[in-house]
Amino acid sequence: MLRVIVRRLLQLVVTLIALSALIFIWLRNLPGGPVDALLGERATPETRALLTKALGYDQPIYVQYGKFMQRILTGDFGNSIRTGDPVIEVIGRAFPATFELALAAMIIAVGLGIPLGYLAARWRGRALDHLTVVGTLLGISIPIFFLGYLLKDVFTQNIHWFPPSGRVGIGLDNTNVTGFFVLDGLLTREFDAAADALWHLILPALTLATIPLAVIVRMTRASVLDVLNEDYVRTAEAKGLRHRTIRGRHILRNALLPVVTTIGLQTGALLSGAVLTEKVYNWGGLGTLITDSITGSRDYPVLQALILLAALVFVVVNLLVDLSYAFIDPRVRVR
Amino acid sequence: MTEPTTQAGTPAPRRKDERPDRGNVTRLGDRKKARLEELAQASAGKGGVSLLRDALRRLRRNPAAIVGATIIALFVLVAIFAPLIAPHDPVQRFDELTSRLSADTIPGPSDGFPLGSDELGRDLLSRLIYGSRQTLFVGVFATLIGLAIGVLLGAIAGAFGGWVDNILMRVTDVMLALPALLLAITLVALASRSSQWTVILAVAIVNVPVFARLLRGSMLAQRESDHVLAARALGVKKRSIVLRHMLPNAMTAVIVQATLTLSVAIIEAASLSFLGLGDPDRDRAEWGAMLGDAGVRYFEVRPELAYYPALAIIVVALGFTLLGEAMREALDPKNRR
Numbered sequence: 190m191l192r193v194i195v196r197r198l199l200q201l202v203v204t205l206i207a208l209s210a211l212i213f214i215w216l217r218n219l220p221g222g223p224v225d226a227l228l229g230e231r232a233t234p235e236t237r238a239l240l241t242k243a244l245g246y247d248q249p250i251y252v253q254y255g256k257f258m259q260r261i262l263t264g265d266f267g268n269s270i271r272t273g274d275p276v277i278e279v280i281g282r283a284f285p286a287t288f289e290l291a292l293a294a295m296i297i298a299v300g301l302g303i304p305l306g307y308l309a310a311r312w313r314g315r316a317l318d319h320l321t322v323v324g325t326l327l328g329i330s331i332p333i334f335f336l337g338y339l340l341k342d343v344f345t346q347n348i349h350w351f352p353p354s355g356r357v358g359i360g361l362d363n364t365n366v367t368g369f370f371v372l373d374g375l376l377t378r379e380f381d382a383a384a385d386a387l388w389h390l391i392l393p394a395l396t397l398a399t400i401p402l403a404v405i406v407r408m409t410r411a412s413v414l415d416v417l418n419e420d421y422v423r424t425a426e427a428k429g430l431r432h433r434t435i436r437g438r439h440i441l442r443n444a445l446l447p448v449v450t451t452i453g454l455q456t457g458a459l460l461s462g463a464v465l466t467e468k469v470y471n472w473g474g475l476g477t478l479i480t481d482s483i484t485g486s487r488d489y490p491v492l493q494a495l496i497l498l499a500a501l502v503f504v505v506v507n508l509l510v511d512l513s514y515a516f517i518d519p520r521v522r523v524r
Numbered sequence: 525m526t527e528p529t530t531q532a533g534t535p536a537p538r539r540k541d542e543r544p545d546r547g548n549v550t551r552l553g554d555r556k557k558a559r560l561e562e563l564a565q566a567s568a569g570k571g572g573v574s575l576l577r578d579a580l581r582r583l584r585r586n587p588a589a590i591v592g593a594t595i596i597a598l599f600v601l602v603a604i605f606a607p608l609i610a611p612h613d614p615v616q617r618f619d620e621l622t623s624r625l626s627a628d629t630i631p632g633p634s635d636g637f638p639l640g641s642d643e644l645g646r647d648l649l650s651r652l653i654y655g656s657r658q659t660l661f662v663g664v665f666a667t668l669i670g671l672a673i674g675v676l677l678g679a680i681a682g683a684f685g686g687w688v689d690n691i692l693m694r695v696t697d698v699m700l701a702l703p704a705l706l707l708a709i710t711l712v713a714l715a716s717r718s719s720q721w722t723v724i725l726a727v728a729i730v731n732v733p734v735f736a737r738l739l740r741g742s743m744l745a746q747r748e749s750d751h752v753l754a755a756r757a758l759g760v761k762k763r764s765i766v767l768r769h770m771l772p773n774a775m776t777a778v779i780v781q782a783t784l785t786l787s788v789a790i791i792e793a794a795s796l797s798f799l800g801l802g803d804p805d806r807d808r809a810e811w812g813a814m815l816g817d818a819g820v821r822y823f824e825v826r827p828e829l830a831y832y833p834a835l836a837i838i839v840v841a842l843g844f845t846l847l848g849e850a851m852r853e854a855l856d857p858k859n860r861r
Contacts, residue, residue, distance in 0.1 A: 200697075207698050215714050330787060330841035332794045335815060335834045338823050346824075461705030465795055469820075479706075483713040484800045496710055500701040 194512065201504050208500055209261075212493055213254050267490040271482070276494045280475065285368030286356060287474030290466065291459045293394035298401035299452060306409025306448075307441070310417065321406055328403030333462055337396040337469035344392060351392045354471040393470040397462045401455035408451040412444040419443070446518050453510030460499050475499075576776075579854040589850030595843025603656040610650040611636070614809045621645035630826040642829060643818045644806070651809040652832055658810035659790055659840070662724055666789040669728035671782050674735025681736065682743025682774075683766040689740070696733035704730045708792055712801040720803040720810075727792045731785050738781055742774035776855050783848035787841035794837060811837050 241247050245256070260267065266276035309321040345353040356370055371390065374383025416422060417440065425435045467476035479495050482488035583589045602609060612618075622645030624631040632640040639648040681692040699707065711726035712718055746752050747770075755765050790812060796802045797816030806817075811833040819830030 204694070204697050204701050207694070208701055211698065212710070326842060326845060327838070330791075330838045330845060332791050332798075332812075332815065332834065332837060334795060334798045334820065335830060338820055338830065342823065342827065457703030461703045464705065464709065465798060468799065479709065480799055483709065487713070492710075492713065496702065496706070499703065499706050503703055504701050 190515070197508055197511070201508060204504065205497065205500060206258075209258070209493075209497055210254060212496055213257060214250060266494040269482075269491050270488045271485065271491075276490045279478065279491055280494060280498065282368070283474045283478045285370075285474075286472055287463050287467070287476060289369045289371065289390065290393055290397060290472060290474060291456075291463060293390050294397035294459060294462075295401065295452075295455075297394055297398040298405055298455065301398075302402050302405030303409050303445075303448065306406040307413050307436075307444075309406070310410045310413035313414065318410075321410065325403040325407050328399050331399070333396055333399050334465040334469050336399055337393070337466055340392050340396060341469065352389050354469075356386060356389050356472060393466050393472060396469065397459060397466040400458045400462060401452075404451055404455055404458070405448060408448050409444065412447045413440060416440050416444045442517070446514065449510055449513060449517060453507045456506045457503050460503060579851075582854040583850055586850045586854065588846045589854070592843045592846030592848075592850060595839060596847060599656055599840050599843065600660065602653060603660045606654045606657050610647075610653040611638075612647040612650040614646065614651045614654040615807050616647075617645040618647065619645075621647075628825055630822060630829065632826070632828070639832060640826075640828065642814075643822050648829070648832065651814065652811070652836060655809040655811045655814060655833065655836065658720075658808055659793075659812065659837070662720070662727075662793050662810060662812070663786045663790045666724045666727035666793070667731065667782050667785045669725065670731030670785065670789075671735050671778065673728070674732045675739050675778060677732065678736035678739025679743065679766065679771060679774075682740040682747075683762075683770070685744070685747070689744075692736070693740070696736050699729070699733040704788075705792060705795055708796060709799065709801060712796060718801050718804055720805065720808065723793050723796050723801075723803055726796070727789045730792070731789070734785070735778060735781065738777055739774050742777055743770050746770045746773060780848055780852045780855065783844055783851060787844035787848075790837055790841055 238247075245253060257267075264277060266280075268275055269279050272279065305321055309318040312318055341353055344350045370386035371383050374380060374386055422435065422439050425439045430439075463474065464476035464479055466472065467474050468480055471477075475495060475498075478491060482491040482495070618637075618641075620634075621631055621637065621641040625641065625643075625645055630641055630643055631637075634640065637647050637649070639652070642648045642651055677692050677696070681689040702710065708726040708730050711729055712722050715722040715726075743766075751773075752765060752769055755769050760769070793802065793810070794812030794816045797810075797813040798820060799816075802813050802816060803810060815830055815833040815837060819833055822829050
């Protein structure tokens, strides 16, 4: 087991290094680079050369990459071109917002998706089943940013159930401890702040949960249907085991393995979706940071670090998922 | 039937006819001979129905497939006959509409403009109708380019195996290390100027590893399968084993995947527009750009600018998904009865 983990980790490191090198080289060979973005088009060649030199862009690309990697290993990702702050701080500030959002979305998707998928399979061909099938098809066919606008329109303009955007109400003085606003509110016992943050979280989390929810429901349904036809389920029923035991031990435990893989892969959908959702709700997390660092000035250091971070999260989560098989299903030998 | 289904059909039966030719078997060992004859009989004899014909039959009986195929057929027809159906030129700005435009009003339906105006005083209905063309164009090209590159890489990896396979799969690993939309965003961001083609290429490249992995898996699985062994035993050249025996077999899965990819491609193009990374040409009518750009910008002024293209995208995406999944189900040998 340990050997497997080490090998997979090594593979992961190689993938990330390759990715970083690709992005690094590519980003630096673009017209309209950061120097132009900082100085504008009317800068004199002298200032341009000076800034190019100051930023280290005049050196050969492999030297730049070598220095870059060296700094990365010490946790230094350089400074944001837009604000001048260290990249790690810029990302650190935005990270809790996105993490909170993604976690909430995942809780909704898993918490709702597995029971729904199970029930749909159990009651195959009945109304609930048809509803979930149609619902999930719609869920994967709707552009989620449009769904976001739609939800926002219905629940904040027509009926004022939820706040339209942002993470916390204006004038509410919440203490920032961890950056996770709901948690902060609870920690500092400012329960109104926690409730308010939760209130702001619901619509964005629902929007972001759409695709993972649809996919998890479909996967659970299909997987449970497969298991329901197995002999051991019939045997268990024939033995007169309690319904709950059959559901837990025989059906769900066997059906959930493919679902767990799906959940791992859906972290990707969450990362992608966060970029869109955050723009709709003005959320101010990593997604916003990505959009800003592309469409405004090209903030390469930030962009680079964000892309690497996204890849790291995605790859690590999927590695954990692979490893978790062995715990869920003792028959599986991870190779 | 629409195009994708008939395409799905072509490769498999041809392969069946090419199964071992009994005349050449004499010099082989007895066991292999017996095995080959068995194979030949299994494929030719007892009036069996080919998986493909069986699949088509099941497809025709599946309402989801019919609905999906109908939607796609309508979509393609509208795209082809757009100039005949559309009441106006999609680019023309009408004075009677522009004169009524203001910061907080975009005129709704009026005489001659059944769905009203868009944000620049153009006929919304005509733009929606013409939009089917560009949407189809973006979706089809993004999918086809991704498919072509992916199939090429996957076929090479699957055919050669060994270190070639290893290197190519590490390349796909790197591409798969980034979630789809993030990869597309990165790619568009890397282009100096966004255009319709940067969008198409970005979405296409995102799909490359998917197709490559799919094809490779299928090819590797076939390397040891009976029909490939048979062909190898008969001394068929390696190239034609790969091209005529393995590839056609793997293609059904690829075509199913392509159908599903089309819907994703259309939605992803819309997402890029929404992020400001889409096609900057505002004359061109494309649903994704209509929804992602003006649609959400004027959502408070006139939500219909978003509703109509969104509805069009959802219906078409649904059509491709329905047909694609019905095809996958129909082609699954497990469902064969």
